[in-house]
Amino acid sequence: MDGQSVQASSRPAGDHIADEIYAIYRNIAGVLHVAPKVIRFVVSKECVDKKSNESYKKYIERLKGKEFSKTEWKRQFGMISEDLSHPDDLDITGLFCLLEKLSRLHDECWRSVKPGDKKCPLEKLSRSDKNGLPRELEKLLDKLRKVKELRNKIMHEFEVTLAPQKFSDLKTALLELIEEAERVYSLPQSEVEDQKKNVHDDFESLQTPDKKSIYHWCTRLAMSGKLAVKNLWKTKLTEETLPLDNSIVQRPEVFHSLDVMVRRSRRDGPDGHVLPYPDIFKAPEKAIIVSGVAGAGKTTLLKNIVLQFFELQEGNADYLRQFNQLILFECRDRTTESLADVIEQHFKDLCRELEGKQNLLDALFLLHALFVIDGYDEVNNVSTNVVSEIIKKTSSSNCRVLITTRPHSARKLEMLLTTNDVNSTEFEIKPLTELAEQLEFLTRYEKSLGIKQGEMTESFKTLNKDVRILFTEPINLILFCDMHKHMPETISSWEKPGDVATDILRLYKKLVTLKLADVTHLECEVMLDDLFVVIGKAALEFIRENAVTFSEKELLQVKRKCIPILKNTVECSSEIILSVVLKVNRPLSGAGETTYTFHHKSIQEMFAAEFIVQRILEDKDTLKSILDAEPEEMSSVREVLQYVVQGLSRCKPRLLKKRWPELKKALTDAGVVSFADWQECLRICPDVEQVAKPAALSKLKENKTWHVGTGREVALVAAMLPYAQPDLLEVKIKPDDPSKRRWAELVKRRVGRVHLVLQNPGGDEYKSNDDILLPMLGT
């Protein structure tokens, strides 16, 4: 439903609108209320052998003579929850799925029983139809399909939603369905007449819209809901301000269409199946989790999906047609207390009407709405209630949830969904590992930022492969744009990945210095270091509480701490510094107070890490006292600790060695335990042997065969081999993928065989691949 009003031709506009409203009301109530009633009746006839309190799962298991595992059930009956025993909560799609699967299963039952051989579990359901012939369900399913198709058109295409003719089409389709059911199930004439009469009565009662009915509110939403939400979000999401120099780009212009990998279970990691991101909506599950490391592009993906929802045109973003309303909520929000408040932000005008808020909420859950929730890893005491409310209500509605999270909170999220009986599938954002993808990504920004064509991409190509593996996440590519703009000379000096992170903080200092130079001639270097410590400390305090937004009041406290440092420089105000480091955030919903954030959470984490590194360098306090975190706060500082390890390894490797037991304990307390966790650490600290060791040992514990498929994995395995050797090492790579240095390290460190499969690029099957083969000579 598009939510646009079609203009009247010759009649007064008021009349025409009223006609439209009536038509929408009837159509919606028809598909949401009357049609499911009729289909439920048919389903009840198919299920005469099911005991009334028996769940469909138990019933099907009884017929099949075997139990379903959770995953099997999820795969085959995604829409039907495991303990559902009555179809009241199912809409037309769910009912269709149930009837289709059950009828096929019943046919299977009859086929598997030879006459006189064994007892058929179906005692009441008859195999013959009214004419004594073997029952044939295809025609019934066709009639049902017709109803389902009508429903889809009414719910998804606004021109159809307001077409009066569809109301009578629906009635005809339902009456035909009843007649077909009469034949298949040999129904007595009186029962058929009763059913038909009910349909007539229901359609009659819908002739006069009832303003108190929930379908009236569904109609209101269909008329103006989408437009209201579009007005709320479109301008706010269309532009994107880049982290450091506040350049503005148009989001749709720079959007790089990301791929995702399906994750069957958290333990096994992605199953290697790569899909374009729109395919996530093909999953049958109600909840879609999109996970990805810091800066992988989760929020950006959501924002683009929201924008595309408002621009639905023929052939574009078809995957969003299944939804007719969209609600966006950010877990970092610390002021919106309930789902009703979220609804009010989205539909201000409608909510002004009496009982509007509650009615809209109920109507939304009847319609096919998509709840888009960003950043579950950032959930706080307030937003957790809103998220729980959405998930609870989703379980018994037609809505779906799309929710993003960093990987470490995915397990908690999955549990929240499972306990609320909402099934889910997780998709992990695929890192941009290929040079071609990275260049394509940068080219868009080059164009949007007005940089000479090829200038930035050429500079990127000069990076050695070892450094390039750091740029597999969008946030790092964005920071590369900043580096290219402000400190192009440093790019050529990068030899190792660790060189890059320090330069990001240097870049901030340079930008603040430039700003300060406008107002003072004083030497700022020491002062800047002190200010960065104050800001880093504040960054850490907020992260500990899982807060990425600060209120005006909280910002004031930081400013106060800056004042003594700035005491001699009258002209320098703390505002100048903070304006470079922080960005002003008007709440996306337009309601509530203005807040402040770092340009990106990763940058907040880098600042916090820098503060910790400086404190460790003083070598006075324990890490525990520097972190000052409660046990339950430790998981929030996980990425910060990784940056600390990286920073220390670069500036004082000996100190890192000395403080490693403390750091390792802190990392473990922060939840770094499995191989996947250590691997993530190793991505940020690729040359740190202290990290490589636990990564290697945990990997070996999980698997004795190691697979290597990308240049990034070559580096990872090369770092781990000194500490553990797998039984089998299978390398399947494109010859140009790995860095020469990392590949040579891998070959040298491997004790035992390497099973190597080289995937030469198409058209170059006879490539010599000397770079890969040379290090292997003599091994």
Ligand SMILES: Nc1ncnc2c1ncn2[C@@H]1O[C@H](COP(=O)(O)OP(=O)(O)OP(=O)(O)O)[C@@H](O)[C@H]1O
């Ligand atoms: N698909 C994309 N196309 C273009 N730019 C992107 C894309 N994804 C991310 N970016 C850029 O990278 C930055 C970081 O991405 P984003 O904030 O979406 O990451 P995230 O995964 O949500 O990170 P976090 O977990 O730290 O919140 C964005 O501000 C945007 O500039």
